[in-house]
Amino acid sequence: MRAQFVLQEIWIGLRRNLTMTISLVITVAIAMALFGTGLLLRAQVNASKGFWYDRVEVSVYLCAKTSSNPACQRSDTTEQQRDTLKKSLEDMPQVAKVDYESRQEAFDRFKDRFSGTPGFVAATKPGDIPDSFRIKLKDPSQYEKVIQAITGRPGVDQVINEREILKKFFKILGGLQWAALMIALIQVIAAVLLVANTVRLSAFNRRRETGIMRLVGASNTYIQMPFIMEGAIAGLIGGLFSAVLLVGSKMLLIDRLAGNVGFATQLGWGTVVAVIVVSICFGVLLCAIASFLTLRRYLRI
Structure with missing residues (x-):
């Protein structure tokens, strides 16, 4: 050809x-x-x-006076409840690390994260974000066991798994x-x-x-x-x-x-x-x- x-x-x-x-x-x-x-x-x-997915955390938000959860009875989590919760979390085999985050610390992190949207930050007050525990898991796929174990405990408002959001x-x-x-x-x-x-x-x-x-x-x-x-x-x-x-x-x-x-x-x-x-x-x-x-x-x- x-x-x-x-x-x-x-x-x-x-x-x-x-x-x-x-x-x-x-x-x-x-x-x-x-x-x-x-x-x-x-x-x-x-x-x-x-x-x-390897870096997601489970956030345990504690009761506050502004909580809508009836179990919180419009009151803050006591120090004793907070200490008990932290010890329970640290004793779980699925948990690698537990960090306590106060309202002010959470608000400061919120401001850094959303620094590009000043209007959103201005509409949020430090008291709008409750105290919380940020839980790092050894195996992120085991989040359900941790959520089931901590949900409904005294002083707990809600438990949020970042994996579900992602x-x-x-x-x-x-x-x-x-x-x-x-x-x-x-x-x-x-x-x-x-x-x-x-x-x-x-x-x-x-x-x-x-x-x-x-x-x-x-x-x-x-x-x-x-x-x-x-x-x-x-x-x-x-x-x-x-x-x-x-x-x-x-x-x-x-x-x-x-x-x-x-x-x-x-x-x-x-x-x-x-x-x-x-x-x-x-x-x-x-x-x-x-x-x-x-x-x-x-x-x-």
Whole structure:
């Protein structure tokens, strides 16, 4: 097979169907960018889960005069109750460390954590945050045993497991990931249909040339290769554009999300490059396979 002839036919096909080729490139770029963004979000969520789930704590909030829990009877936890609770927690085999945090200490930590939202801090008073015990577990997956053992004890207002809060947050991120992948799937279907139409139109425009080639004994592979390569090149160009979009997604979406929510584990560029390579290869294969199947299914050349 002469490479010069194949390249010449590819250029003719792309030039004749320029509008549809541009539409295909744009569709593939968007589809692969969304596909890659979904993969990046998945990688970020998995990395963050591994980091935060090993560091979550169980917070035991003590009774205060402002507590809504009827068991607190609108009174503060006594010193004796607090000492008893601390000893009980320290004696639990699941507990690695117990730290007592006063209202003022909790308020100071609250101000540092939300220093970027001064209006929120100004609306909160030191007395709004009760005394608490912050419990570090040896195995974070054993939090239920600790919660069951301490809930309802005298002086306890409520027990909050940070792991459950993180689960809800990561569930939202997981939803965003699947939304991106579902939209990418729709775009992939659109790309396949565009490839089919582009190949059929290109073959129709060159039906005379392909007919002559068949008469002189050209093989099916020799005749079909330019059409398949047209789709593959359009997929490659779309994949390269998606790489630019993925770099922007990493800088403008993933990194900002990680900074705003305090992710301690940010995706490295190695992961982004791997996702870009996968997206480009997927785009090329998608268009090449769609072109091949279209030729076999609809066209007699």
